[in-house]
Amino acid sequence: MKEQTNPLGTERVGRLIIQFSIPAIIGMVINALYNVVDRIYIGNAPGLGQNGLAGITIGFPIMIVLIAIGLLFGVGGATLFSIRLGEKKPQEAEEAMGNAFSLLLISGILFMVLGQVFLSKVLLLFGASATVLPYSMEYMRIIFMGAVFQITSLGMNNFMRADGQPKLAMITMFMGAGVNIVLDPVFIYLLDMGMAGAALATILSQFISMVWILAYFFGKRSRHKIHLKNMRLHWKTASRLTALGLPSFFIQLANSFLNVVLNVRLTAFGGDVAVSGMGIVNSIQTILLMPITGLVQGTQPIISFNYGAKKMYRVWQAQKLAILTATVIVLIGWIVTRVAPELLVSLFNRDPELMTFSSFALKAWFTCLPVIGFQIVAANFFQATGKTKIAIFLTLTRQILLLLPAIFIFSNVWGLEGILYAAPFSDAVSALLTATLYVFAIKKLTKEQPALDHLEY
Template identity: 45%
Template sequence: MPQKNKLETDKISSLLVEFSIPAVIGMFVNAVYNIVDRIFIGNAPDLGSLGLAAVSITYPITLVMIAFGLLVGVGGATRFSISLGKKETTKAQHYLGNGISLAIIAGLSFTIIGNIFLEPILRNIGASDAVLPFASEYLSIILFGGVFQSLAMTMNNFARADGNPRISMISMMIGAGFNIIFDYILIMQLGWGMKGAAYATIGGQFLSVVWQLAYFTGKRSNVRLTLANMKLKLTYVKEILTTGIPAFLLQIANSILNIIINATLVKYGGDVAISVAGIITSSTTLIIMLISGIIQGLQPIISYNTGAGRVDRVKQALKLASIAAFIITTTGFLGIQLFPEFVVSLFNQETAVVSLGVKAIRIWTLGFPLVGLQIVWSNYFQAIGEVRLASFLNLARQLIFLTPLLLIFSSLFGLYGVYAAVPVADVIAFFVSFYFINKKLPRSRKKLL
């Protein structure tokens, strides 16, 4: 009789800690190095608020790159976990190999297409004449690292699904550590400006890929990567892409949303408002990254036990993850509301930026305590394979509700209407997700049994 996987036998609370803590640490470090990136840029004498605005303008493109990494990484890792739960090791090997191949294709596509149409893309997403040179210099280099980013994200998901969350955590820490150190060297010491920030970023991603490849081609991995399994097969490609659609759509929605926000902010507040949006995004992303860590730890537990038919363990894992997510977002909310000036001043100390930023960040985060629950619940449906519902719930907060609210509120209240639309959308998305998690969980139980 084959030995049972610990995902099916170990205590759920212990598993969630074992799988989520490394992911949370990794995502936290990942978020910190993005924040440090912006802190160095915002405080560099030759960059300042224009440098921050450039990063904000290029952020939607970065989100699209992340979207394709998650399409392959989350989709592949979910199918990988379910296959292991069903004791279908051969299938798991093919999901791993095909996932890596798709990640390479996605990364190369971004490098080629992005650099060919670089300036038109930046113009169309809101880069002003003052911001365009900074944004072009930064994004052109980031795009050349597209393969590294795509592979790093994909293999991080597979490492957790393979039962080794520490490998993923160390990968992100290696990348983040390199980025932080070389941000300081290249931006502050050598004066490389936006170019320095970009080189530090792709250098860290390259090291993460090297680490992950060493794991999956070595003896430590439970499922090993081979060239034979990297040959694309339509069945596996289709299942990977179909399963990863919710995570993909969430990031695409986030990208579209950022483009809309930037265009609205330029109209009502100019480059200063764009800089403030970059600060808010960085600050809130730090907290959202912690939720992402919990989700990444939760996914293999949910997916494996779905495949194994252990509904009791699925529900227990979901409950514990929901509690943890609520605590994290509530703590973040309190920190931002109590110390907004400190948060904003970390990134830039220009009077206009701090003055607008303090008011904006307080309004923006009013619905933040509910965000963690909404994200966990929507990703639960992805982990059990209910792709359509997961896609809808992932899109609800970022696109379906927020986009029309942005247009309506900004036309009524101007610049501050942009900020007020965010918490209203958060509250609506929470209640919609609450309705579906209560309605569909019993049905999911029947399907799992």
């Protein structure tokens, strides 16, 4: 399809958001199931239980770093890809995709090697106790072996969506998560492989996803293809796409660092039970917020393309609909955590002590969940339009500048409860700051093309 007739610039914005975001939302929720399903199976497995849950929780920050690298080059590359298509520069768009693919492969291989060398030292640094360390090592050693599969499949999935195939991108994630869900009980229970079985199921499913995506971009179905000539790294292209991906990278990296600090503080104030409980909270948080990530991924090519094409009224339409949708999603999640926290926790483990702590932690941690949808979508607006410095600042404010100091200060004053209530404090303040900067940005947008409110969706 020629860039002049690209539906991103002509189709109704509301229809585009449905077309692109629903598959992305479903896909991200399914992708989140990789880790969540592992925790459910391990938490209920004889001989693993709480220690197995704690083992995965200790290794979870490393899993987040893998996601961060995939998004760094995937989201950054897809953003540059969409902007170049909007500017009617298809060759430069394909160069962005080729460079991103090379960076994904290189970083995945590098991560795999470093992980094998420094695994035990990293896990101890991340708060693993002597009891939990063997469980965590058994799981993460295999996860590191498949690092290149996860990074490449996650990163290139963004290009599949930007290439006009949101449903195919969703099917790709469906395929990988489906394989993981099927293989988990086979490896963990039937073959009695324990932690190693859960990890092996995960990397095999990610390998299948990667092969499926690469078959698309090297095959005949794709509008834009991966060419070997475009895989040769060019400094200008590689640096630009990396810069565009930094907000997504930093939000995940900050999340990883946050989880490390959490694990260390939880171990100090609540022991392994608190670590296991927070692992359950993190799993539920992943399921609740992944729809927002999917919504953001679905709207990103719409916003980036129309921003590049100078169709600011369409950018504004996409933003309004995305914020409304995100708010509805988080409100539903917030209500569920208020009404049935015990039911959610019981999916992972039914130990009375763990149930009591996790149910309380769930309600405390999600106190200000309703404002998070707006904060994430509004921050992404700056990333999708190339304003990376503001996007990075907003990202770091929520999880680094506010939440981390709050965890230390609140825990010293109120102990374990202080750790849990640091999250709503950070959520509320960061949402207020984001709203302030967002209002100024939208006012500037309306000055460039006035009367935006009167346009149809």
